[in-house]
Amino acid sequence: MSNNKVAIVTGANKGLGFPLVKELCEKLDGIVYLTSRDETRGIEACEKIRKMGYYPKYHQLDVGNSNSVVKLTSFICKEEQKVDLLINNAGILFLKDAKESKYIQAKQTIFINFTALVNFTEAMLPFIVDGGKIINISSSSGHLSRIPSEKLSEKIKSPNLTLIELQSLMNDYLEAVKENKEIEDGWGDSPYVVSKVGVNAYTFLLNRRLADRGIKVDCVHPGYVISDMTRGSGNVSPDEAAKVVVKVALDSESGGRYFWHNGDVVPWDGPDPRGYIDGKK
Secondary structure, eight states: OSSSSSEEEEOOOOOTTTHHHHHHHHHHHHHHEEEESSEEEEHHHHHHHHHOOOOHHHHHHHHHHHHHHHHHHHHHHHTTTOOOEEEEOOOOOOOTOOSSOOHHHHHHIIIIIIIHHHHHHHGGGGEEEEEEEEEEEOOOSSSGGGGGGGHHHHHHHHHOHHHHHHHHHHHHHHHHTTTTTTTTOOOOOOOHHHHHHHHHHOOOOOOOOGGGGGGGGHHHHOOSSSGGGGGOOOOOOHHHHHHHHHHHHHOSSSSSOHHHHOOOOOOTTOOHHHHHHHOOO
């Protein structure tokens, strides 16, 4: 990437987002926006990175709040900037001891990890430069093999799948959870899996949709990253994970790819990579 590029990272005041901004400040010759839902924490994160000798800019962003999204897009428009790189990193995960009901967990997980990501990305599309790049932070949970139903998998991976159809499938899942039928209907028992499968499906359909603008869209499983979201569990440091993501973000090869944490491109609808790469059953 050449001079005067603009990058935006969502959910970047901690976890993986923080080193993503730092790594981009080091590798990208241009402006890197650190965004976060909490303004105070976001500004503090920017200050920490500045003390390391890098100079990100800050803008508040709650991807789940339409007014916040409008404020950011209005700012980009006012500044007459075009975005070269968007990294959708913001997300949530309910751990096994969560007290919320199964339906509330499913509803919030789908909303933040899928719906808000889609809505924010769609709002940003007019401001992304032709030939730009979008990276969606995914998970091993986003591999299609994690959906038990072959019938559902066929629908989700269809090359003709539209965004409206994908959104409808996510709503079908929530209805199944409400009726306590998600296992019976073939979705499995994890809202996080369904949300990340949805993110990956959106990645591929968006890459097809934006081909005429030369915008490439990829998704990356960064590994089991040690973070507040996992309460310190994990086996990959945020700094290590950020290096893989930024390497993918700054390459100019064809989009529509699903990257594993070791940097390999894996078939989304092939065998579960946890088995043949990570050695897990």
